[in-house]
Each structure stands twice: as structure tokens, then as C-alpha cells.
Amino acid sequence: MKPRSWIPHVALLATAAVMVVVAAAKHTSTEEALRIAFDGEASTDERLWAAHLAANRATTREPRLGDALVRSFLAADDERLREGALTIDLSRHAIHPPGTRPDAAPPLQSAYVYAALEDGEYTPHRVRSRVLFRRKVGGSSVGGIRRMALPEARWFMDSLRGTPLPPRKEIDRYLIERSREPVNLRRPR
Amino acid sequence: MNPSAPDASHTRPASLLARAPWKAIAIIALAGVALRGILLWLVLPLDIQSDEANYLYLALVKERLGIYLDQHRYFWPPGYPWLLSKSIHAFGIDGLNVLRGLQVALSSVIGVTTMLFAWRLFSRRAAIVAGVLWAVDLPLGAYTHFLWTETFFLSLLLPALWHFVRAMDRADEGSDREATLRLLLSGVLFGLALYIKEYVLFLVPLLAVVLALRSRSEGLGEALRRASLPVLAVAVVTLPWTLRNHEVYGRTVIGGATLGENVYVGLNARSMNFDVLPLRKRRADLGLPQIDTLARSWFTEIPAGWTPEDRDGNGEVEIRDAGWDREFESIHAIDRHSSQLREGLAFAVEHPAWTLRTRLKKWSELVTPLSFFTRHQAMAMYPEGSVVAGAMRGPLVLLALAISTLTMVLGAAGYFLTLQRGPGRAVFTVLIGYVVLTSLLVAMSRFRVPLEPILVVLTAGWLAHGPRERSRPRVIGLAATLLVLVGLWWISWPETVAAAQMALGVTQ
Numbered sequence: 001m002k003p004r005s006w007i008p009h010v011a012l013l014a015t016a017a018v019m020v021v022v023a024a025a026k027h028t029s030t031e032e033a034l035r036i037a038f039d040g041e042a043s044t045d046e047r048l049w050a051a052h053l054a055a056n057r058a059t060t061r062e063p064r065l066g067d068a069l070v071r072s073f074l075a076a077d078d079e080r081l082r083e084g085a086l087t088i089d090l091s092r093h094a095i096h097p098p099g100t101r102p103d104a105a106p107p108l109q110s111a112y113v114y115a116a117l118e119d120g121e122y123t124p125h126r127v128r129s130r131v132l133f134r135r136k137v138g139g140s141s142v143g144g145i146r147r148m149a150l151p152e153a154r155w156f157m158d159s160l161r162g163t164p165l166p167p168r169k170e171i172d173r174y175l176i177e178r179s180r181e182p183v184n185l186r187r188p189r
Numbered sequence: 190m191n192p193s194a195p196d197a198s199h200t201r202p203a204s205l206l207a208r209a210p211w212k213a214i215a216i217i218a219l220a221g222v223a224l225r226g227i228l229l230w231l232v233l234p235l236d237i238q239s240d241e242a243n244y245l246y247l248a249l250v251k252e253r254l255g256i257y258l259d260q261h262r263y264f265w266p267p268g269y270p271w272l273l274s275k276s277i278h279a280f281g282i283d284g285l286n287v288l289r290g291l292q293v294a295l296s297s298v299i300g301v302t303t304m305l306f307a308w309r310l311f312s313r314r315a316a317i318v319a320g321v322l323w324a325v326d327l328p329l330g331a332y333t334h335f336l337w338t339e340t341f342f343l344s345l346l347l348p349a350l351w352h353f354v355r356a357m358d359r360a361d362e363g364s365d366r367e368a369t370l371r372l373l374l375s376g377v378l379f380g381l382a383l384y385i386k387e388y389v390l391f392l393v394p395l396l397a398v399v400l401a402l403r404s405r406s407e408g409l410g411e412a413l414r415r416a417s418l419p420v421l422a423v424a425v426v427t428l429p430w431t432l433r434n435h436e437v438y439g440r441t442v443i444g445g446a447t448l449g450e451n452v453y454v455g456l457n458a459r460s461m462n463f464d465v466l467p468l469r470k471r472r473a474d475l476g477l478p479q480i481d482t483l484a485r486s487w488f489t490e491i492p493a494g495w496t497p498e499d500r501d502g503n504g505e506v507e508i509r510d511a512g513w514d515r516e517f518e519s520i521h522a523i524d525r526h527s528s529q530l531r532e533g534l535a536f537a538v539e540h541p542a543w544t545l546r547t548r549l550k551k552w553s554e555l556v557t558p559l560s561f562f563t564r565h566q567a568m569a570m571y572p573e574g575s576v577v578a579g580a581m582r583g584p585l586v587l588l589a590l591a592i593s594t595l596t597m598v599l600g601a602a603g604y605f606l607t608l609q610r611g612p613g614r615a616v617f618t619v620l621i622g623y624v625v626l627t628s629l630l631v632a633m634s635r636f637r638v639p640l641e642p643i644l645v646v647l648t649a650g651w652l653a654h655g656p657r658e659r660s661r662p663r664v665i666g667l668a669a670t671l672l673v674l675v676g677l678w679w680i681s682w683p684e685t686v687a688a689a690q691m692a693l694g695v696t697q
Contacts, residue, residue: 004365004411008373012421016428023432030439045255052256057439061520080254087250088258092520102517128253137243138261147242148249150282156249157282181470 030057037069040076047073048084055089066093070108079125085109086133091142103141109133110143121168124159130175131156146178209305210313217320218300224324225293229334231577233286236570239467241336245285248273262453262515264446264522267430268384269338285336292333292340299340300324302347303642309354310613311650319649322596327589328560328634329641335561339638342385347642349378349389350616353396353419357403357612360415372400372415376422383427387444388639392623393423399615442523449516449526455630456533458497458512460489460550463633464559465684468567468691477696483683488550492540512536548629553680555625555632558593559688562586564634567691586692593634596644597674603647605667606656617643 028036028050036042036050051073055065070093073085084090086109094106113133117126131152136144151174155165165171237245243260247270250258257267276284276291300323307319323329332339356371379393401416427443434442454461465480472479481489491497497511513536516528537544565571566586571578577585604621608614624640678685690696 004414005369006414008369008418009414009421012418012425016425019425019428019432023436027436048254048256053437056259056437056521059519059521059524084254087254087256088261089256092261131246132250132253135242135246136258136261137246137263142261144261147239148237148246149242150236153237153245153249153285154282156253157277160253161281 028053030054033057034064037065038072040072044078044080044084047081051084052089055093058093061093061095063093063095065090066095066106067108070094070106074108074112079128082112082125083128083132086113086129086143088136088138088142088144091133091136092138094142103139105140105143113143117168122165122171124162124165127152127155127159127165127171146181149178209308210316213313213317214301214304214308214320217304217317217324218297221300221320221324221330222293222297225296225330225333226290228330228577229286229289229293231575232334232571234572235289235334237285237336238568238570244270244273244336244338248277252278259446259522262450262522264442266384266387266445268381269341272341273336288336289334295344296330296333296340298344299329299347299642302351303645305351306347306354306613306642306646307649307653309358310608310611310646311653315646315649315653318652319646322592322645322649323642325588326592326596326641326645327585328562328593329638329645331560331562331565331589332638335565337561337635338385339635342382342388343638343642345378345382345385346389346639349375349382350620352378353400354612354616356415357400357615360404360407361612368415369418372418373422376419377426379419380423380426383423383444384430387447388627390444392620393420395619395623396616399619403612403615438521438523440523446523446526449522449529451631452526452529452533453513453515455551456537456544457509458491458495459507459509460484460547461631462550462554462681462684463631463635464554464557464561464564465688467564468688471568471691475696477687477691480684480687483687485680485683488546488553488680490543490546492543549677550680551629551632552625553632553677554634555628555637556597556674556677557634557681557685558590558597558678559685559692560589560593560634562589563689563692566693567688583693586689590689596641596648598671599651600644600647601667601670601674602656603649603651605663605670606658607650607654608647609658617647 030053033050033053036046037054039047042050051065051069054069055062058065070085070090073081073090076082091106091109094108096104096107100107110133113129122130131148133143134145135148135152136142137147138144155171158165247258247260247265250256251270251274257270259265273284273288276288278284280287300320303323304316304320308316329343352371352375356368356375359365359371360368376393379389382389397416397420400419401412404412404415407415431441431443434440460481462481462484469479491508491511495511497506497508499506500510500514513532516525516532519525519528563586566578566582569578571582604617608617620643621640624637628636687696
């Protein structure tokens with residue numbers, strides 16, 4: 001390289017140009033993203049990513065996402081898709097019945113997460129659902145109230161690795177204790 | 190070179206300096222890493238709190254669903270949650286401790302760079318003093334066992350600053366090729382740091398201006414060539430993330446988006462001090478008065494003329510009811526910034542006296558002798574029965590308080606009376622100014638972390654050589670700075686004492 005060379009600048013600009021071209025070539029339109037998100041034939045990863053795009057590109061609450069897509073995901077056989085309905089992406093598009101408090105939790109997701117336990121025990125999916133929905137950041141309007149604590153993170157990872165979870169009594173006792181933490185003692189960052 | 194004699198590096202080409210004392214640097218760096226490793230071993234098992242929980246949540250979602258979410262009120266850069274997700278993917282929940290171990294190892298980069306700065310700006314002896322100070326710098330070292338971004342961030346930021354300074358040195362000596370390579374490397378490191386915290390987003394352009402001004406004697410073209418290189422490198426390194434954001438949101442977001450929420454927190458009626466706010470629950474448990482009731486109210490009270498009403502409808506009239514609320518129309522954090530910024534600025538302009546008083550409070554919180562180590566102790570986060578929470582608790586807390594205090598005082602002395610003109614002083618000045626100005630919005634001890642290695646370097650310079658410049662402006666500058674520092678400490682003194690007592694365990 002010669003002294004006082006502009007070659008590094010040119011190389012950086014060329015690299016940037018290549019990245020922009022690649023990104024443009026891989027672009028998914030919002031219409032296409034919506035189609036894939038609802039497409040039962042598409043893979044779980046494709047549907048999750050498409051929902052991620054559609055939910056974040058929409059600048060106002062979108063009923064197709066907050067209601068129809070949530071129902072579609074929650075009705076899916078695949079547990080990952082059902083869990084994908086509980087994140088902030090779709091929770092912020094929740095459609096509330098008239099007269100509901102503005103900070104009310106997303107109704108469809110709440111009903112799913114708090115439904116009675118099948119066979120009386122927490123399945124790995126139920127534990128993950130609880131953590132994903134209740135421990136997200138952002139406040140009650142998106143379903144998250146309190147930050148996650150270490151036991152929940154451990155259960156989440158155990159559930160993915162097939163490690164047996166604690167008995168229902170222990171999980172319930174823990175969750176009840178956490179729900180009793182005074183709300184006005186907000187945890188800061 | 191006589192190790193005890195102050196060098197005159199500001200007047201000598203850097204290439205003529207003796208080679209850095211690598212052996213001493215390596216030994217001290219290893220010692221510092223060993224101390225941090227022992228500390229980590231002593232504090233485990235460690236629970237998570239505050240942002241640690243949020244980072245982990247994002248990592249769990251990434252692990253399970255393969256997507257990176259925003260945080261509704263914030264949009265953080267993805268680097269740290271990504272590292273966490275990789276670690277828990279490989280090691281399960283033990284991955285948290287693996288990452289802590291990695292942070293301990295990575296802190297060596299911070300230590301080595303700190304010593305290199307001291308060597309470059311002062312002398313070999315100052316480098317050794319800086320190394321020893323860094324090794325026992327508990328407020329800084331404690332971040333290696335927290336799941337906060339600070340260790341990763343500093344291990345990118347400091348080398349970036351180092352190569353930036355060395356590039357200016359080499360350019361001054363006429364070694365353009367090395368200067369260009371170092372500027373490129375510096376930009377790449379700044380770009381990587383932006384994946385951890387978007388904090389440096391506006392720092393790089395400021396540094397580029399300094400570089401251009403220092404290069405102006407070489408002609409406009411050369412000044413532009415040098416100054417644009419790190420900026421361009423940052424842009425290219427962060428471009429994949431920027432393009433990803435454009436694909437996901439359909440809008441351009443560089444780094445992250447935290448300004449809107451920080452304006453909500455920082456330019457609003459409720460005063461939030463994040464070094465003491467988390468102590469609320471524990472103080473309630475201990476039957477102690479809440480710390481905010483102890484604060485000097487003149488610096489925190491709501492603007493005159495405001496009568497709080499139950500604006501948020503939660504059944505209680507609180508201070509926050511006197512301010513302004515988050516913007517609820519926009520559903521994404523990235524879209525709330527401009528309106529919240531407008532609200533915050535309007536609130537500040539409407540209440541100029543309140544704005545001035547509370548900004549002094551922010552600066553007071555920036556220079557508090559408290560740290561997140563003392564906060565962890567005050568919250569009783571360290572495991573009961575461990576030596577860190579038991580026999581060593583008092584001495585460690587006192588050490589943390591003393592180091593924070595001494596490095597601010599002696600660092601100021603080093604800056605004004607020992608540090609001489611040159612690229613290092615220019616870069617340090619920009620960084621200090623940047624941290625001080627950005628802390629006008631939200632401040633806490635954690636926001637001082639980018640300055641702590643710099644304060645260690647300056648303290649080491651002072652301890653190794655004492656005053657080398659005694660010109661009137663410099664002496665006045667030091668006297669004024671110390672006066673302001675003491676004044677700022679006085680502002681938050683009641684909260685500092687209460688939090689320190691909790692950390693020491695003398696309130697129980």
C-alpha cells in the first residue's frame with residue numbers, strides 16, 4: 001500500500017456496496033412475509049421469521065397479526081410456533097375488547113399461558129410458555145410483569161435439554177411467591 | 190531509559206521510545222486476571238438481576254426461536270445477548286458462568302491497554318503503577334462476574350482508543366502506512382463495540398474531527414483521508430446489523446435505540462438514581478426509610494407549579510404523575526424516540542430551573558463513589574456464607590469506595606498537572622467530555638465505567654511523577670475540578686452514605 005493511499009476507503013466502500021446488494025437480493029416483501037407467516041406448509045423457522053418481519057414492519061396494531069396469526073400459531077402442532085405467539089412481536093399487536101384497561105395483557109396469549117394444566121403437571125412447553133410470556137421486558141401491556149430470575153432460566157434450559165423439571169408443587173410455590181412481590185418496588189436496570 | 194524519570198514522550202517521536210515493558214505488563218495482567226478469577230470463584234453461585242435478566246431473556250428467545258427481539262422500551266444492540274445465547278447453547282445454564290469466566294480472561298485486554306496507555310503517556314514506572322491499580326480496581330473488576338456488557342465493551346473500546354492514539358503518533362512521525370492500518374483497526378474495533386453498546390455512536394465522529402484538526406497542516410485532502418477512515422470502517426462493520434434492521438423494521442436503525450426511553454427516565458419529574466433505586470426492596474425488608482426520602486430535595490423535587498394528579502390511574506398520586514408519559518401510539522421503541530425526545534426537551538425548556546438543578550444531580554450520580562459492586566453488596570446479592578458477603582465484605586466495600594474516590598481525585602491531578610499535550614491528551618479530553626455530556630440525561634456509577642481505566646492511567650501518571658506542568662491555567666483547572674467534584678459529592682451525600690452503610694452491612 002502506498003503512503004496516503006485511498007485504497008482502504010475504496011475497499012471499504014466496495015465491501016459496503018456488496019453487502020447492500022446482497023441484502024437487497026434477499027429482501028422479503030411485507031406481503032410475502034404475511035403469506036409465509038400464515039402458510040401451514042412453510043417450515044417453523046420460515047413462519048417465525050416471516051412473523052418477525054411482518055410484526056415489526058407494521059407501525060400500528062395490526063389485527064391480522066394480533067389476532068388471526070396468534071390463533072394460527074397457538075393452534076399449531078409445533079411447540080416452537082406456539083411459543084412464538086407469546087413473544088413481544090405479536091403481543092404488541094394484541095386486540096383488546098372494548099373497555100379494557102390500556103395496559104391489559106394480551107388476552108389470547110394470557111388465556112393460553114394460564115389455561116389449566118393437562119395431566120396436572122407442567123410440561124416443558126408450559127414452563128417455556130410461562131417464561132416467554134411473563135418475563136419479557138416491556139410491562140403488562142405486552143404481558144411481561146417481572147424480570148426473569150435464575151430458577152426460571154434454569155427450568156427453561158432444562159426443558160430444552162430434556163432434564164426433568166421440578167414437581168408442580170415446587171413450581172407453583174415459586175410462581176406464587178414471585179407474584180407476591182410488591183409491584184411498586186419496581187426492579188430497576 | 191531510567192524507569193524512575195519522567196519521560197518526555199510528548200516531545201519525542203513515539204517510535205524512539207523504548208519497547209513497552211511487556212514482561213511486567215504480562216505478569217501484572219496475569220495477576221489481575223487471577224484476582225478476578227478468585228473473586229468469581231468466591232461469589233458463585235450468583236443470581237441475576239436487572240438488565241442481566243433482560244439479556245438472558247433475549248438469549249433464551251434467540252436460543253429457542255432463533256430471532257432477536259427488541260425490548261419494547263429499548264432496542265439494544267445484539268452482541269451481548271448473542272454471546273449469552275452461544276454460551277447457554279453450548280453449556281446450558283452453566284453457560285452463564287462460562288461467560289463470566291470468559292469475561293475474567295478478557296479483562297486482561299483492559300489491563301494491558303491501561304498499562305500501555307500509562308507507558309505511552311508517562312513512563313514504564315507509571316505503567317506498572319497503572320497495572321497494580323487496575324488489578325485491584327474492584328469496581329471495574331466486579332463487572333467480570335456481572336452479566337452486564339461492560340467488560341466486553343471496554344475490551345473493545347480501549348484497544349480502539351489505543352490504536353487511534355498510536356495512529357496519530359505514527360502519522361506525526363510520517364509513518365503513513367502504519368497510521369492508516371491503525372486507523373482502520375481502530376474503526377473496526379469501534380464498530381465491534383457498537384454491537385455491544387451503541388454508546389460510541391457519536392464518539393467516533395468527534396474523534397474523527399480531532400484527527401482532522403490535528404492533521405490540517407498536511408492539507409485538507411490528507412486530513413479528510415485520515416479522519417474518514419475510522420468512520421467508514423465503523424459504518425462497514427456495523428452495516429450487516431443496520432441492513433438486518435432495515436429488513437426487519439423497514440426503517441434504518443444503527444446500533445440500537447435507547448434514547449427515547451432514556452429521555453423518559455432522565456428528563457422527567459421522577460428522579461431515578463440507579464445506584465440506589467434497587468435497594469428499595471431490601472430497605473423495605475429491613476424496615477429502613479427509603480433512600481429517596483433522604484435525598485437533598487432541592488436537586489430532585491418536581492418542577493414548581495406542578496401538582497401531581499393520579500395521571501396514570503394506578504390509584505396513587507406519585508411523583509411520576511407530575512411528568513409526562515411514554516408515547517403509546519407507536520408500538521415500537523424505534524418509533525417512539527422522536528416524540529419522547531420532543532416531550533422531554535419541551536419539559537426541560539418549560540422548567541429551566543428544575544432542569545439545571547436536576548442536571549447537577551445527574552453529574553453527582555456520575556461521580557458517586559458508589560459502584561455496582563457496592564450496589565450488589567447492598568442488595569445482598571452475594572451468596573450468604575461466602576467470604577465476599579462475610580468476613581471480607583467490609584474491607585472489599587471500603588476498597589471499592591476508596592478506589593473510586595482516589596482515582597477521581599488523583600486522576601484529575603494527573604490530567605491537569607502530569608499529562609502533557611499530545612494525541613493522548615486530546616483523545617482523553619474528548620472521551621471525558623463525551624461521558625460527562627451524555628450523563629446529563631441519565632447517570633449512575635455504571636456510566637462512569639468507560640472513564641475508569643482512563644482515571645487509572647491518569648492516577649498512575651500522578652503517583653509516578655507528580656506535577657510536571659504547573660502553569661496557572663492548569664492549576665486553576667485542577668482546583669476548579671476538585672471543587673466541583675466535592676460539590677457534586679455533597680449533593681448525593683445522604684444517598685451515598687445510606688447505600689454505603691447497606692453495602693458494609695452496618696444497618697442490620
